[in-house]
Amino acid sequence: MITRILTSRTDEPASARLAALAERSASGALSTEAGIVYLAAGHVVHVESAVTPALGDLLTHSGALAPDGWWEAIDRAGRRCRVGRQLVDSGHLAAGALELCHLGALFDAAYFVLAHDGPVLRFRPGVAHWLGAVRSVPVATVLRESGRRRELLHRIWPEPAVDLAPLARVPGAEAVDLPARRGRILAQVDGVRTAAQIATALACRTFHTLVELRRLAAAGLVAPAAPAEPVAPVAHAAPAVPVAAAAPETPAVPGVPAAASTAPGPAPRPVFPDEPDTALLRRLLHALEAL
Template structure:
């Protein structure tokens, strides 16, 4: 579908299971995924922009689809910094959007993102980078479960030395957070967090949290509290 959209220089939004790609004249201009921090998180956490300035830009320029241009013209963000951060967020989200999916893709012609034009990326370059990233992760640690499952720290008496960057990731492994949660908490690209977590898994420091026990057929269900019948309903036999 992407190659056909490129050939016809389509403009609109491609909707997939793990996010969306916005195209303009057959090139990708924006990408979003629930598994990655958004551009706002990367800008505000990194200190390039404060939260109030971001909200102001969305309020004043969102309806005109000129948020990016407003940030630059008003002096809130330097144009080079915005392009760099936007391109990083685009590749980050596209990695998940272009990943394996069990749901069909849809394309909505004519749709445009409220951020407005910043910098476009050819689909071929996006595909190459996605394949490269997938191969890199596989070389580090071949089990992809650490990419999406809640994570726990392993019990080790003598932990190997980790970098400051990996240490910040490790400090947020609590049995509940996933890689995406940790990336948002740190304000870092999700793919970089996946790399750190797979290296930590390869070093034996991190593993996936065990699944909660499930009730087997025929086993009694727990009933910690007595259930009172609703006053307007007859009790079931």
């Protein structure tokens, strides 16, 4: 007999369900349309979203960890859900560096999961992430930080379409004396890429990219791209290849965000990786240690 452990989709917002699960000290994976939140004993231990770079990409592209070390840890400890512990025990990465990068990735992904507070798709009790325990965060802290980020972005530029839509440069607008990070991000705006794709191309944290893109939008330099003109069908086109019905959720692949788009092509390896905002992450780490 097979026991059904999946909850059905409801209209309950993710924030409300997370708060309820925290009260019950629940463990498992909460899925929404924007990502997956992993809980252990009512605390958030990891968050994945298709629109944020994966933790492995942030570690390897920043130079903090060699790609061989990342994949070795996955090979040795992925099935045991101890990849984070393996990275530290093997000497590939210092515990503090892993915690700082993990916190940044967690809060970035949580912002998108909670930005529009969409409905919960399902909750799978007992499901753990292959990364394993690195730093657990109270649900209340995740909700508060996501709200703070949403308010900050709104103050910079109140149009949330910038976060998800393909972006284009405003014709005739001139960029003068931009900071280096903002200039690199503007150079990636091509009318096709979204904020998430720009972040992935530059190995930046997505929230940092959103901040700069909203500043560029406020300065009149970028805007959501106009919808593409519909293309007339070609006569005698080859029949479309049938596509299998999508499963409710694609299993996470270590180092690759689930369902991440690669358009407009493979992202180039960054020449100037984005410098991590270590001051912000250290403040978050100190605040968590004080709880």
